[in-house]
Amino acid sequence: MEVEINSKRCSRDTDSPPTVSTKKVNNRDSAGPVRRSEQQTMLSPSNAPLPETPPGTSKGERPPSKRGSLEIRKSEGVTTIIRLPKPDKSDSKSYNLSNNCNISYHSSALTKCDNQILKILVDEIQAKAFHHHTNGRPEARKIVWFGPEYTYGGTKISANDNWHPLVTSLATWLSVEYQLPVFNSCLINFYKDGSINIPWHSDDEVELGPNPTIASISIGAARDFHMRPKGSTNIAWSQRLASGSLLIMSGATQSHFQHAVLKDPKVKDLRVNLTFRLTRDGRIPEDLPVSDQANPCVLPVDSSITCDLDDEDSVRRRAELEAENLRRIRSRSNSSTGRKPSSQQPITQSSEQATQITKLDAQENNKQSTQRSDSAKPQQPATLSSNKQTNDTQQHTNTQQAHSATQQPSTKPKHQSSDTHTQKPNSYSLLQATNQQANTQSQQSSTHSQQSGTHTQQPDQASQQSAQAQQSSARNQQSKLTKISPVVFEMPVEAKNPIKFESFLKTNFPNIRIMSVKELYHSSGYLVFTNSPSDMNNLLTTTLKTNEINGHTVTRRLPSNRPLHQGDDRLRKPLKSPQVRSFIVKGVPLAVEAEELLEYLDENQAHLQFDGATRIISKASGQPTHLIRMFTKSRATYDTCLENGIRLGALKFRCEESHNLPPVKEIQCQRCQGLGHSESRCNAGFVCNKCAGAHFSGDCPKDTGFRCANCGGEHPAYSFKCQVVQHANERATENEHHRVQTLKLKLAQSRYLEPTQSLVETFGLPGPASYAEAVSQVPTLGPIAYKNKASKASDAAAAAATVQSAMPPTAVAAAPVQPALPITAAAAAAAQSTAPLDEAATKTKMPAMTNTDIAATSSAENGERGFTQGDVLEVVLGALNRIMEIEPGRLLTAWEASQLAIRVVTEVLTTFMNPRRVPAVRAGEAKATSVSGGRSEL
Numbered sequence: 001m002e003v004e005i006n007s008k009r010c011s012r013d014t015d016s017p018p019t020v021s022t023k024k025v026n027n028r029d030s031a032g033p034v035r036r037s038e039q040q041t042m043l044s045p046s047n048a049p050l051p052e053t054p055p056g057t058s059k060g061e062r063p064p065s066k067r068g069s070l071e072i073r074k075s076e077g078v079t080t081i082i083r084l085p086k087p088d089k090s091d092s093k094s095y096n097l098s099n100n101c102n103i104s105y106h107s108s109a110l111t112k113c114d115n116q117i118l119k120i121l122v123d124e125i126q127a128k129a130f131h132h133h134t135n136g137r138p139e140a141r142k143i144v145w146f147g148p149e150y151t152y153g154g155t156k157i158s159a160n161d162n163w164h165p166l167v168t169s170l171a172t173w174l175s176v177e178y179q180l181p182v183f184n185s186c187l188i189n190f191y192k193d194g195s196i197n198i199p200w201h202s203d204d205e206v207e208l209g210p211n212p213t214i215a216s217i218s219i220g221a222a223r224d225f226h227m228r229p230k231g232s233t234n235i236a237w238s239q240r241l242a243s244g245s246l247l248i249m250s251g252a253t254q255s256h257f258q259h260a261v262l263k264d265p266k267v268k269d270l271r272v273n274l275t276f277r278l279t280r281d282g283r284i285p286e287d288l289p290v291s292d293q294a295n296p297c298v299l300p301v302d303s304s305i306t307c308d309l310d311d312e313d314s315v316r317r318r319a320e321l322e323a324e325n326l327r328r329i330r331s332r333s334n335s336s337t338g339r340k341p342s343s344q345q346p347i348t349q350s351s352e353q354a355t356q357i358t359k360l361d362a363q364e365n366n367k368q369s370t371q372r373s374d375s376a377k378p379q380q381p382a383t384l385s386s387n388k389q390t391n392d393t394q395q396h397t398n399t400q401q402a403h404s405a406t407q408q409p410s411t412k413p414k415h416q417s418s419d420t421h422t423q424k425p426n427s428y429s430l431l432q433a434t435n436q437q438a439n440t441q442s443q444q445s446s447t448h449s450q451q452s453g454t455h456t457q458q459p460d461q462a463s464q465q466s467a468q469a470q471q472s473s474a475r476n477q478q479s480k481l482t483k484i485s486p487v488v489f490e491m492p493v494e495a496k497n498p499i500k501f502e503s504f505l506k507t508n509f510p511n512i513r514i515m516s517v518k519e520l521y522h523s524s525g526y527l528v529f530t531n532s533p534s535d536m537n538n539l540l541t542t543t544l545k546t547n548e549i550n551g552h553t554v555t556r557r558l559p560s561n562r563p564l565h566q567g568d569d570r571l572r573k574p575l576k577s578p579q580v581r582s583f584i585v586k587g588v589p590l591a592v593e594a595e596e597l598l599e600y601l602d603e604n605q606a607h608l609q610f611d612g613a614t615r616i617i618s619k620a621s622g623q624p625t626h627l628i629r630m631f632t633k634s635r636a637t638y639d640t641c642l643e644n645g646i647r648l649g650a651l652k653f654r655c656e657e658s659h660n661l662p663p664v665k666e667i668q669c670q671r672c673q674g675l676g677h678s679e680s681r682c683n684a685g686f687v688c689n690k691c692a693g694a695h696f697s698g699d700c701p702k703d704t705g706f707r708c709a710n711c712g713g714e715h716p717a718y719s720f721k722c723q724v725v726q727h728a729n730e731r732a733t734e735n736e737h738h739r740v741q742t743l744k745l746k747l748a749q750s751r752y753l754e755p756t757q758s759l760v761e762t763f764g765l766p767g768p769a770s771y772a773e774a775v776s777q778v779p780t781l782g783p784i785a786y787k788n789k790a791s792k793a794s795d796a797a798a799a800a801a802t803v804q805s806a807m808p809p810t811a812v813a814a815a816p817v818q819p820a821l822p823i824t825a826a827a828a829a830a831a832q833s834t835a836p837l838d839e840a841a842t843k844t845k846m847p848a849m850t851n852t853d854i855a856a857t858s859s860a861e862n863g864e865r866g867f868t869q870g871d872v873l874e875v876v877l878g879a880l881n882r883i884m885e886i887e888p889g890r891l892l893t894a895w896e897a898s899q900l901a902i903r904v905v906t907e908v909l910t911t912f913m914n915p916r917r918v919p920a921v922r923a924g925e926a927k928a929t930s931v932s933g934g935r936s937e938l
């Protein structure tokens with residue numbers, strides 16, 4: 001059965017409730033968003049008048065009197081939805097994150113009835129929610145799934161065709177009101193409070209097919225939803241998802257972006273999120289409205305919000321393209337309106353910066369005039385916001401004024417630009433490379449994209465335009481390049497927070513078009529790129545509404561004199577995986593497994609974020625200790641645990657730092673003074689390590705005083721005082737610690753899992769080729785190896801003869817003596833590993849045994865005196881064979897050999913020190929060998 005949306009789809013503007021009729025198209029009886037039996041009750045027939053107070057509304061329930069609220073009826077404890085209100089689309093927004101990666105956000109889609117929906121979700125669905133397992137571990141978040149079998153987080157969720165009427169209605173409502181596919185699946189996430197999150201992921205399960213459309217309804221507490229390009233840790237887009245909001249992700253969003261709802265300790269209330277999906281499992285008719293046609297849920301794109309999936313080059317290319325378009329629009333609008341440049345000057349921070357900007361504007365103007373003469377026919381007049389126009393006017397003024405005064409060379413081929421910065425340290429923003437060819441098509445497409453925020457586009461037009469924009473961007477790649485200096489925003493490390501910084505920018509510079517933001521890792525702050533000198537100027541000089549982030553002052557400046565270059569140290573991204581810290585939790589009972597502790601903490605102390613835990617094994621004894629090493633990528637978690645310890649129920653464990661490694665110094669390039677690479681790999685020009693001038697450090701006139709090439713401070717670039725150097729060293733040290741910790745972890749694991757060395761390799765002795773061979777040799781050497789650590793060959797021979805004489809005949813036959821045989825590695829390992837135990841036994845336990853146990857044994861054994869060497873040997877052999885079942889032919893690792901030896905000796909010791917066990921040993925042996933050593937058995 002399938003829901004068919006009537007032609008009502010076209011008459012959305014009417015105030016009538018959504019009308020849905022059903023039609024049988026196949027024999028699917030229960031799967032899918034709408035079941036026939038439910039539909040009849042929950043969907044009102046076309047245009048049927050709705051009862052004022054629906055019959056069956058439970059007592060005490062808010063009557064759905066207000067038009068626009070959810071109309072419900074309760075039957076058999078389940079709420080049936082009679083009508084969902086028409087959505088308020090007035091504040092819907094749409095974003096194009098990159099090519100064909102579309103998001104639309106409808107903040108008031110269900111705000112009229114979100115409370116009612118929340119109540120139903122809590123009362124009727126929440127109880128069914130379960131912890132889904134990802135990678136074998138239960139997630140803190142609880143979910144409910146409606147739809148066919150689905151793989152989620154790498155684990156299957158079984159089909160659930162028992163749709164709740166609310167969810168069914170919402171699926172239908174989405175289709176009717178937003179022209180979305182009729183979704184056949186819905187995942188409901190329950191976030192009990194801000195401690196519950198959904199980690200970074202893409203909804204790209206195969207069942208969803210390529211370019212799936214996902215509709216996500218949020219009810220309850222508002223939470224921040226973030227998006228970032230795959231492979232990047234920079235958040236590209238964030239939105240606080242309000243209660244009753246709808247977010248639609250479509251196009252290639254899932255292929256290129258990941259999304260997440262991160263933990264937010266400030267949120268104390270429940271949030272429920274319903275993501276509707278269309279899965280393909282063969283049960284869904286092919287002809288569902290999920291076509292390749294432009295997805296109607298993609299609203300006209302607001303191109304003022306963009307982000308880049310690509311590297312720095314593409315960021316710049318995009319900036320160039322847009323700058324170019326802007327210039328064209330300006331030149332056209334200026335020439336068509338005949339506007340006169342105003343004399344107003346932008347406020348500048350310093351005269352140096354002002355000159356710099358003026359020069360740049362002059363160059364820009366140079367190009368504008370070339371382009372003006374190129375474009376014979378004026379293009380469609382540009383529609384720009386009034387604010388932009390003001391900026392442009394200012395810009396134009398600057399350019400006009402500066403043009404006559406400044407005659408900078410305005411053209412330079414791109415490939416030469418890297419040389420330029422060696423010539424003139426202060427000329428980063430002046431670097432230019434232009435190509436004189438104008439690209440009319442790119443103008444058109446970009447003009448559209450400039451306007452698209454205000455004009456409604458048809459979907460096919462939109463896709464055509466995006467294709468054009470793509471082509472023109474490719475062409476522009478080789479054409480124009482104007483480098484505009486980014487502005488450095490500095491703040492202390494503690495204040496750094498990409499989300500807060502983004503909102504800082506939005507608050508203070510609502511009208512400035514910011515192209516991209518890069519985090520500086522070697523000094524503390526961000527680089528903010530704009531696409532026009534006037535934007536850059538405004539960014540530098542605008543009076544800030546707030547100049548604080550997290551209570552720390554934010555300062556602005558141009559980048560240091562050393563020009564930035566591709567792959568510049570100052571733009572280096574952090575390691576893909578953030579640094580992992582580890583610390584030791586002390587006194588954890590052996591009964592508590594490390595994994596268990598981890599799970600407990602995940603569940604109960606969600607503000608702490610751990611990435612692993614492992615019990616520490618004592619090197620000396622090979623036994624697990626009471627220490628657990630915890631791994632975390634979160635500095636906050638690390639600090640909290642060290643300060644407060646870790647709680648497990650009523651228990652509290654102290655946490656301590658692991659032993660610190662000595663600090664590591666980051667390498668510094670002697671050529672450009674950048675950190676993290678050496679001069680042999682550096683293509684940049686020479687920068688002096690004393691004065692930051694563009695010359696080799698050895699040629700420095702020295703009387704210029706110190707100026708750091710990295711931070712601009714009054715010290716040499718290699719100074720330990722330099723913040724940049726300090727940061728780099730800290731990072732290098734942390735990385736090194738991480739590396740060592742990872743190695744240690746691997747080593748600890750390999751002790752258990754991966755045999756790496758054979759006994760022969762370990763001990764450098766000619767030994768047995770296999771475990772079986774080693775065992776077969778033990779009878780000749782066992783007691784000797786046990787007693788004489790030195791195990792010289794001569795002793796071995798002598799002792800072997802003694803052993804042989806004392807051995808029962810069958811044992812001798814089974815294990816021929818090899819008197820002069822060199823000691824086997826297993827025996828050597830046994831000897832070495834057991835020596836301390838042996839000594840301990842001699843010193844402490846043996847006297848006790850002679851005095852008490854032997855007396856008991858003697859009486860128990862009817863006056864027999866103690867044990868023979870043969871007894872010992874047999875117990876050893878029995879223990880050896882019983883303890884470890886190792887496939888014949890496999891070589892043992894040193895670890896395994898020593899474990900084997902320890903366990904054999906332990907067993908032998910306990911057997912002989914606990915006389916009650918001896919008869920049992922003998923009884924077993926008697927059966928096996930028919931040898932009793934002449935003793936009577938009890």
Ligand SMILES: O=C(O)CCC(=O)C(=O)O
Nearest residue numbers: 187189198203261273275
């Ligand atoms: O809770 C949300 O907003 C996101 C949920 C989500 O991404 C998912 O379920 O895949």
Ligand SMILES: [Fe+2]
Nearest residue numbers: 201202203259
């Ligand atoms: Fe998702």
